[in-house]
Amino acid sequence: MRTFLRWLGGVSWVRRFYEGEAVILALHRVSRTPSLMGSSFCLHPERLQHLLLHLIKKGYTFISLEALLYALQADHPLHKAIVLTIDDGYADFLEEAYPILKQLKIPFTMYVVSSFAKKELFPWWVGLDHLIQERHKFILEGYSYEAKDWKKKKRLFSHLQRRYLRESPHKACGAIESAFRKAGLPSEKLYEVCLDTYALHSLSQDSLCRIGAHTVSHPWLPSLDWEKWERELSHSKAFLEAVLQRLVVDFAYPYGGPQDIPTGLERLLSEIGYRSAVTLRWSPVYRAHRSSPYRLPRRVVNASLAAEDFHRPRWRRMA
Numbered sequence: 607m608r609t610f611l612r613w614l615g616g617v618s619w620v621r622r623f624y625e626g627e628a629v630i631l632a633l634h635r636v637s638r639t640p641s642l643m644g645s646s647f648c649l650h651p652e653r654l655q656h657l658l659l660h661l662i663k664k665g666y667t668f669i670s671l672e673a674l675l676y677a678l679q680a681d682h683p684l685h686k687a688i689v690l691t692i693d694d695g696y697a698d699f700l701e702e703a704y705p706i707l708k709q710l711k712i713p714f715t716m717y718v719v720s721s722f723a724k725k726e727l728f729p730w731w732v733g734l735d736h737l738i739q740e741r742h743k744f745i746l747e748g749y750s751y752e753a754k755d756w757k758k759k760k761r762l763f764s765h766l767q768r769r770y771l772r773e774s775p776h777k778a779c780g781a782i783e784s785a786f787r788k789a790g791l792p793s794e795k796l797y798e799v800c801l802d803t804y805a806l807h808s809l810s811q812d813s814l815c816r817i818g819a820h821t822v823s824h825p826w827l828p829s830l831d832w833e834k835w836e837r838e839l840s841h842s843k844a845f846l847e848a849v850l851q852r853l854v855v856d857f858a859y860p861y862g863g864p865q866d867i868p869t870g871l872e873r874l875l876s877e878i879g880y881r882s883a884v885t886l887r888w889s890p891v892y893r894a895h896r897s898s899p900y901r902l903p904r905r906v907v908n909a910s911l912a913a914e915d916f917h918r919p920r921w922r923r924m925a
């Protein structure tokens with residue numbers, strides 16, 4: 607079946623039907639240190655470079671999010687266009703990914719969590735990943751955990767990640783910070799995982815870079831009420847605008863799956879002054895997406911991603 611679909615995706619009219627106007631790619635961390643979350647969360651810089659060169663060789667052009675939104679609104683056809691986006695604003699971006707993007711002149715939009723940039727919170731999942739990798743045994747919120755090999759560590763990570771995903775980010779950060787201290791790990795390092803305001807400001811001076819908002823605390827939005835959504839959406843925007851001295855009008859939903867986006871949020875995004883929002887649902891961008899700028903689909907980059915994935919036939923053409 608897979609071989610058949612791959613063959614079918616190569617037929618030119620089928621390909622044109624499925625590949626749409628453009629593809630928005632989503633990156634998280636780019637680092638040489640492996641993550642228990644796998645390559646869809648943490649990509650090796652050599653793999654990133656290899657993928658970008660492969661896409662360029664296959665005839666794809668990297669355009670800015672701005673250019674994509676403009677083409678959709680003006681009804682200008684696009685062909686083989688890719689928009690690159692980066693979530694959460696990890697500090698290793700500057701060392702590992704930025705030089706590659708600069709060299710290949712690839713524009714990108716980075717979605718920043720304002721409390722990570724302010725150093726008030728940190729991405730607790732990165733702390734959890736580090737804790738499990740560094741210690742075979744540890745205490746977390748009074749419970750003792752043990753995982754010795756990579757497979758067991760991965761399993762333990764997914765179990766604990768699921769548990770904290772629905773908790774408040776403040777609670778998750780507090781629990782992991784205290785477990786770090788108990789395990790004798792440097793908890794202050796947790797706050798260095800993301801880019802600070804100074805780095806974001808200088809990055810934003812580069813014409814290749816656009817900064818978008820990704821909430822204040824990276825919560826699981828369905829667990830909050832309307833008032834808190836409003837705070838997450840408007841305070842992150844206002845904070846970034848003050849730091850960058852420019853408008854911030856693009857947004858990325860935390861987690862971004864269908865079950866992570868509450869209904870009614872699109873209206874709020876528009877009222878607050880956002881012009882676009884990206885999900886993590888996989889589909890190319892079709893011309894029909896001009897009427898849903900707050901539901902733009904994205905494809906998460908992982909180590910096995912290839913150009914052929916962009917036009918492989920799917921059950922549903924829209925996401």
Ligand SMILES: [Zn+2]
Nearest residue numbers: 693694860861
């Ligand atoms: Zn995120």
